[in-house]
Amino acid sequence: MSEILELEARRKIYDLIIKNPGLHLSKIAEILEMRISLVEYHLIYMERNNIVIPVKETGYTRYYVKDKVGTADKKILSLLRREVPLRIVLFLLKNINAQHKDILNNFDLAPSTISYHLKKLVKTGILSVRTFGEERGYFITNREEVIAIIIQYKPYSLIDGFTDVWQDISVE
Numbered sequence: 320m321s322e323i324l325e326l327e328a329r330r331k332i333y334d335l336i337i338k339n340p341g342l343h344l345s346k347i348a349e350i351l352e353m354r355i356s357l358v359e360y361h362l363i364y365m366e367r368n369n370i371v372i373p374v375k376e377t378g379y380t381r382y383y384v385k386d387k388v389g390t391a392d393k394k395i396l397s398l399l400r401r402e403v404p405l406r407i408v409l410f411l412l413k414n415i416n417a418q419h420k421d422i423l424n425n426f427d428l429a430p431s432t433i434s435y436h437l438k439k440l441v442k443t444g445i446l447s448v449r450t451f452g453e454e455r456g457y458f459i460t461n462r463e464e465v466i467a468i469i470i471q472y473k474p475y476s477l478i479d480g481f482t483d484v485w486q487d488i489s490v491e
């Protein structure tokens with residue numbers, strides 16, 4: 320593997336993916352200030368040599384170093400690399416079992432946007448729904464697992480305005 324990572328550009332891409340699994344092509348290029356075509360070339364080369372694994376999802380291909388991130392973590396990370404789902408999860412870490420209206424009141428987004436992301440989070444198993452009469456409450460299905468992933472992979476570190484994300488959250 321050392322000869323595959325001899326080139327500085329390839330090594331930088333590899334190191335970035337190790338530290339930030341689940342990044343997509345354009346984000347890697349942006350962070351490393353490289354042309355997308357150059358990053359794509361090196362990713363394809365590393366993929367062919369079984370060093371990185373691409374995971375295709377709607378609109379993106381996310382990259383992971385082989386055997387470093389489990390399948391369940393990849394599912395969670397793929398959503399937490401997006402700003403709105405990450406904000407919702409962080410809100411629910413602080414506000415256990417919040418209703419749609421509670422989430423909506425804390426975000427400057429359309430109700431349909433919140434609903435869309437909540438459905439995706441529920442579908443992937445990150446969130447669950449409880450019904451209280453006619454109201455539905457959302458909560459994180461496995462808080463400890465989600466907290467561990469957020470601590471380990473810091474998906475917020477690459478999103479502007481999230482550098483001090485833990486200051487406002489007290490997790491028991």
